[in-house]
Amino acid sequence: GQQLNQSPQSMFIQEGEDVSMNCTSSSIFNTWLWYKQDPGEGPVLLIALYKAGELTSNGRLTAQFGITRKDSFLNISASIPSDVGIYFCAGRKGGSEKLVFGKGTKLTVNP
Amino acid sequence: DTGVSQDPRHKITKRGQNVTFRCDPISEHNRLYWYRQTLGQGPEFLTYFQNEAQLEKSRLLSDRFSAERPKGSFSTLEIQRTEQGDSAMYLCASSTRTGAAYEQYFGPGTRLTVT
Numbered sequence: 001g002q003q004l005n006q007s008p009q010s011m012f013i014q015e016g017e018d019v020s021m022n023c024t025s026s027s028i029f030n031t032w033l034w035y036k037q038d039p040g041e042g043p044v045l046l047i048a049l050y051k052a053g054e055l056t057s058n059g060r061l062t063a064q065f066g067i068t069r070k071d072s073f074l075n076i077s078a079s080i081p082s083d084v085g086i087y088f089c090a091g092r093k094g095g096s097e098k099l100v101f102g103k104g105t106k107l108t109v110n111p
Numbered sequence: 112d113t114g115v116s117q118d119p120r121h122k123i124t125k126r127g128q129n130v131t132f133r134c135d136p137i138s139e140h141n142r143l144y145w146y147r148q149t150l151g152q153g154p155e156f157l158t159y160f161q162n163e164a165q166l167e168k169s170r171l172l173s174d175r176f177s178a179e180r181p182k183g184s185f186s187t188l189e190i191q192r193t194e195q196g197d198s199a200m201y202l203c204a205s206s207t208r209t210g211a212a213y214e215q216y217f218g219p220g221t222r223l224t225v226t
Contacts, residue, residue: 003153004153006153033214035217040219041220042115042202042204043217045215048213048214090153097144098156098167099146099156099215100156101155102153103151103153104153
């Protein structure tokens with residue numbers, strides 16, 4: 001099935017560093033979402049974006065809805081050990097409830 | 112409110128057996144979704160209910176898969192004649208598409224292993 005292109009696949013960073021990851025698609029989405037998943041658990045919603053160009057923050061997390069509506073970016077500032085996990089982007093097209101997910105970015109934070 | 116719950120959390124079955132999973136959404140969430148997630152991949156959409164009506168189905172939902180939500184509350188996902196390729200995490204999510212629950216909230220998943 002269709003999946004979004006998410007990069008990087010994995011990141012290894014030191015505590016306190018900033019992190020950037022992105023998600024691209026060949027088609028337009030009306031909504032972009034970012035989820036975090038811990039091992040053995042379901043994804044947890046972090047940020048939702050509804051408008052092209054929109055920039056939204058949730059604590060140390062900031063995400064942007066790309067102008068072309070074909071991409072989105074997530075930044076994490078001043079990373080801490082509990083940021084470890086897999087971050088997924090997801091998109092939703094108009095008229096559908098279906099979320100299309102990327103393959104995830106696995107984040108490791110070294111204390 | 113304790114969130115979306117799924118039962119069982121783990122299921123090991125032999126190829127050819129039938130299995131059934133249950134999902135209890137957050138109370139008053141009228142929309143319920145099923146996804147499947149294999150190792151190293153993001154979740155893939157299977158189906159969606161609004162109240163008791165099944166409104167959207169993926170081509171991934173083969174004839175061996177059936178989902179129900181008879182009273183518009185909990186839902187079940189049944190897989191008949193399981194195959195090794197069915198081994199995956201099955202995730203349920205719910206929403207109201209209004210207010211704070213506008214987006215999908217996921218449960219912890221049921222991990223299926225077919226031997």
